[in-house]
Structures are given as C-alpha cells and as structure tokens.
Amino acid sequence: MREQLLWIATAGYLTVALASKLFYTQRLGPIKVLPLLYALLFTASIAVGTNVPWKLKKARKAFLVASVVILFLIGPTYFLAGVLSYTLFILYIRVHPKVNLPTIILLLSVISLMVAVYHGVPLLRPELRHRESVFYFVSAYMAVLGLSFSPNFWLFTVGMTSAILATYRSLGIVVASAYTLRLLIERNIRLEKREVAILAVIALLILAVFVVRYQATVRNYETWRLSFLGTLFYRPGTTYTIYERLFNLGFPFGKAKLLFMSDPTGYVGRVFGKSVGYTYTIFGQPVYDFGVLGLLEGFLLGFAFKQASKNISTFVLAGSLSIVFIALGINGFYLALMFFLVFVEREVGKWEEIIQSCSP
Secondary structure (H helix, E strand, O other): OHHHHHHHHHHHHHHHHHHHHHHOHHHHOOOOHHHHHHHHHHHHHHHHHOOOOOOOOOHHHHHHHHHHHHHHHHOHHHHHHHHHHHHHHHHHHHHOOOOOHHHHHHHHHHHHHHHHHHHOOOOOOHHHOOOOOHHHHHHHHHHHHHHHHOOOHHHHHHHHHHHHHHOOHHHHHHHHHHHHHHHHHHOOOOOOHHHHHHHHHHHHHHHHHHHHHHHHHHHHOOOOOOOHHHHHHHHHHHHHHHHHHHHHHHOOOOOOOHHHOOOHHHHHHHHOOOOOOOOOHHHHHHHHHHHHHHHHHHHHHHHHHHHHOOOHHHHHHHHHHHHHHHHHOOOHHHHHHHHHHHHHHHHHHHHHHHHHHHOO
C-alpha cells in the first residue's frame, strides 16, 4: 500500500485547502468550479498511475533520459550538479556497497550547515531568508537523502537545525517526514517507549519550525493580523488560490514555462507582479505548463511513485519529498528526481540486499 501515499496525501491536502478557502472566502474569494474539477481529475490520474500493472523493462532508461533532459532545460548548474550526483550515486551503490552511506551524508550535511551559518542566519536576520538560504537547503536535503537509508537521529537533528535557522517550514516537514517514514518502516509500526519519545521530539521540533516561521512573518509584515493557528489554516487556501489563478492563465493548452524555471516560485510571484515567491500546489504547474495535457503528468508522477515504492529507501525519499511538494508545487528538481528513482530503484534494492546480508 506504499504507492497509495501520494494520491491519498494529495486528496487530503486538497480537502484542507478547500476548507480554508471556504472559511476565508472574504479574503480569498469563492471556490471556482473548473479549477476544482481539474484538481480532482489530477488526483485521480495520480491514483490511476499508481495502480497500472505495467512492467518497465527497458523503459527505465527512458525515465533516466527524461530526468536529465529536465535538468538540462532548467539550466547548466542544475544539469551539471544533477548528472554528477546521479553518476556518483550509481557508482557508489555498485562499487562500494559496504561503506556507511548515512555517515558520509551526515558529514556533507554538517559541512553545508556550517557554510550556511557562515553566510548568515535568517532566524536572526529575516532579510537574509531569500538571499542566503541555498546551503540550508543543501544541508536539509542531504539529511533527507541520508534518512532515506537509515533513521539516523543525528541526520535528523542537523536537518531540523537547518530548517529552524533558515525559517523554512517546508524543510522541517520534509526532514521530519523522511525520519518518521523510515523509523516506522524499521520498527514495522510497532512502536515502543523509545520510538514514541522520538516521535514526540519530532512533533515538538516541527512545532518549533512553524513558530519560528510565524514570528518571521509577523516581523516582516507589520500589518499581519492572523493568529498562529489562523496562519497555519490560511496558508493552504492562499496556495490553492494561486493555483486557481495559474489555471486561468494556462488552461486549456498551457505555456510550457514553469517546470523549466530555476526559481519557479519566484517566477509565479513575478507573473502576478510581486517580488516574493508564491507556492502553487501540485496542480499549478501541470495546468499552467500543459493545460489539459497536464493530467498526463499526474499519471506519470503516480507511476514513478509506484516504482519508487518498491523498496524502502527510494520509497522514503520519494514519499518525504512528495509530502512537501504537494503544497509547494511541482518543480523541475522534484520531477527529475522522481524519474531518476524509477531508473535507480532496482539497483538500490540490490544494494540494500547486500547491506542486509553483511549485517551481523
């Protein structure tokens, strides 16, 4: 049932977003019928993709090519970084299966966090949040990668520290999701006192990230009047409203721009005449870029998630990223990684078997 996580989480987020729109109708406007219908069909297309019984065989290489092409279209930095990362990862699981991968990733994550702190701490200086956050993202996503292979508490701590210092809720959610998913799978969902205590710590740290972000919002926007809980509930409605506006711009044939932007949220902000980034939900990019044909993207995404769910590590990585990108909106980085996981899932499965056979 792992492969069902994506469309169930999408449906859950859609429900919360619609409830927010209804509650804040005076601020956000009424729910529009056509965008809602598209969102429902997109969710259904994900569900269909996760249930198609096709076998890939040689089609895995096609997903790898698609992943590399997406990175190339985003820009040379993404392309070179992506190809290098893909190559190193594949070589690692083929040549050095006994080396402790989470430990290597922990070291890289700590180094990235140190570099980030050296350049500035958005928690202390909110104006740095959009200018000096790249290494915080690197640190947190490195932690997510490591947590996909092991529920390492130190990796979790470094990742959450990056999220708190950068004041990014999305980073806190993706790190906590990776750690929780891996921990639940490792323990076969049979939680004892130690695991329950760890989950309590996760909940408290997530709360800390959200409180920090709320305080940053209040400091940046002096006219902000919503309470902490009101802000949490208001956010899904605003993001869904951005999707509705993208629907009006992209439907029925699309503009084929957003997926290939290096700064997609910034691009959406500029589309609406703003200097800040706007998140746009999982439905926004497909309809803005491809219109009706964006529903096919939902099918491919569901199919890719199904393939990634075939072993634990790739499932945890795909699942944790998907949980956060449902709200943020699909971008090239996320879709390229999902397609890469289709290609590498089988080799990761073999690597996991070797590691388990070598364990005492």
